[in-house]
Amino acid sequence: MPDTLHADQDASRAAGTPPGGAYFDVLIVGAGLSGIGAAWHLQRGCPGMTYAILEARAAMGGTWDLFRYPGVRSDSDMYTLGYGFRPWLDGHAIADGPSIRRYIAQTAVDAGIDRHVRYGHRVVAAHWDSGGACWLVEAEHGGRRVPLRTRFLYMCSGYYSYDEAYRPRFDGEETFAGRIVQPQFWPAGLDYGGRRVVVVGSGATAVTLVPAMAQDAAHVTMLQRSPSYVVSRPSEYGFARRLRRWLPARAAYALTRWRVIVESMLLYRVARTKPDVAKRKIIEMARRQLGPGCDVDTHFTPDYKPWDQRVCIVPDGDLFRAIRAGRASVATDRIARFVPEGLLLESGQTLPADIVVLATGLKVKLMGGVAITVDGRPFHGNDAMSYKGMMLSGLPNCVMTFGYTNASWTLKADLTAAWVVRLLRHMARKRVDIVVAHRDPGVQPAPFLGFTSGYVQRARDELPRQGSRRPWQVHQNYLRDMLTIRLGRIADGVLRFGRKGAMP
Structure with missing residues (x-):
């Protein structure tokens, strides 16, 4: 591997990079599903490069x-939420959290990635210096800046945010005799066990909690403002089970994965092109x-079209079973206030x-x-435009992983990781140090995500923008992204490359 990306510390300091700190060719922030996958691709595609993974918490898994x-x-099947390079061998397509955590950890251990993780390192700042073509990254560790x-x-x-969830405040919370979690x-x-539980919400977390808690609680009510x-x-x-009987594990996984991808894309297309038909079928x-x-x-009849918000999946209908059995129920109303015995709703109930x-x-x-x-x-991300959903305009030598909203996160994460390898190899061959996506002023901005979900709408002023044409569009389409990300040219005229000393 050419040494363009392996300049030693003395040369970096001489070029103007702030002194101090360990040096790596690549720093990966986050040791979750995306970070471990990114490291696997980097090790395989750029074996000569040094890297570390900075993880804020004390364990991997995100x-x-x-x-x-x-x-x-x-809330996605594991044949697509799992890595493309490592078969998911558990028979369950919808997997529990501990099983997914073990899958990530075993992937890291088997590839030796775990040795590159620095736990308890929370990245708080990153400063780019074009003179040295280098990032100075500041991480908090043990009460000091590293x-x-x-x-x-x-x-x-x-x-x-791992540190803060969306937490609305309600009148009368201080009077409630129970516990809020x-x-x-x-x-x-x-x-x-034996308690009366109200779960406020109607998204993926709520539909998971209700049947799980209903097994031991006296009764669980899912309270939603809207369905x-x-x-x-x-x-x-069943087809995955049969393939595992007939084929080697890797081949069975690959075929299952592609069948699920194609089926999911077809169902999504039908839902978006014929929303009334899709809505009627789902409700039936x-x-x-x-x-x-x-x-x-x-x-269970929303007032929006399918996939304007993410569709909730319940394995084997467990939520429906809990409701049929009387262990759980649904209330569609708004909270007026907390009272000592529970929740007073706007309807008076x-x-x-x-x-x-x-x-x-x-x-x-x-x-x-x-x-x-x-x-x-x-640098403010909300002022930038997203290049292929991976880079931000004006932000050099930096890629972010952002998955799909209508499919598994890992599908886009895998594509992004493979593209990063292509990019780094291209830069090494051309002996360039800096890459940056330059925004065309003629491209009109559009919202980064088309979802109407509350968390997206609350963050609309924090997210970057996508553009009115390629390569600034954020596609929610795996096959289209395969063509544009995996097969598209790196030197496409939008990405600009240069040597250390000045921004290209």
Whole structure:
């Protein structure tokens, strides 16, 4: 490998890079599903490069180590949420959190990636210097600031804050005699056996919590302001089981993965082109699952089109079963205030509760909330435009992983990681030090995400923009991205390359 990206520390200092700190060719921020996958691709495609993974927490796994609430599981099938390079061998397509955490950890151990992880390193700032073509990264560790330097910054920190969830405040909370908890910060050892529980929310977290808690609670009520689309999927795919009997594990996984990808894309296309048909089918399926005792028109008929917000998946219809059995119920109303015995709703009804779970959503935090400067000037992501959903205009030598909203996160993460390898290899061949996406002023801005979900709308002023034409568009289409990301030219005229000393 040419040494363009391997300049030693003395040469970097001489070129103007701030002194101090360990040096790496690539720094990956985040040791979750995306970060471990990024490291695997980097090791395989650029074996001569040095790298480290900075992880703020004390364990790898990201989302799947953070969330510990009852029943936590994937809301995508594991044949596409799993890595393309490592078969998911568990029979369950919808997997529980601990199983996913073990899958990530085993991937890291088997590839020797775990030796590159620096735990307890929270990245708080990153300063780009064009003179030295280098990032000075500041991480908090053990109560002090640790400087590190890198040629390339790879953000795999997800899209939401690990430290803060979206937490609306309600009148009368101080009068409530029970306990209020949040799924993101689930109290260890919380005893809800025989208790009355109200779960506030109707998204993926809520539909997971309700059937899981209903197994032991006296009763669980899902309180929602408005309904979501809820679809039952089998926890194990029969065709995947048959393929595993007939074929080697890797081949069976690949075929299953592609079948799921194609089916999901077709279903999504139908939902977007014929939303009335898709809506009717989804509601009919829910009605059959719930039976005549549930008011489906009120509780499971959204007022928006399918995939304007993410569709909730319930494995083997567990939510519907809990409602049919009377262990759980749904209330569609708004909270007027907390009262000592529970929640007073705007309709005048009181929901009795010993525990209230506020599954009210995430708080978006782009690129981990890191304070970024470029040649001494503050960089704000919401002022930038997204290049292929991977780079931000005006931000050199930096890639961020951002997955799909209508499919598994890892599908886009894998494409991004493979593209980063292509980019780094291109830069080494051409002996260039800097790459930056230059925004064409003629490209009209558009929202980064087309979702109407609350967490997206709350963050619309924090997210970058996408553009009105390629390569500034953020496609929610895996096959299209395969063509533009995996096969498209690196030197496409939008990416500009240069040597250290000045921004190209």
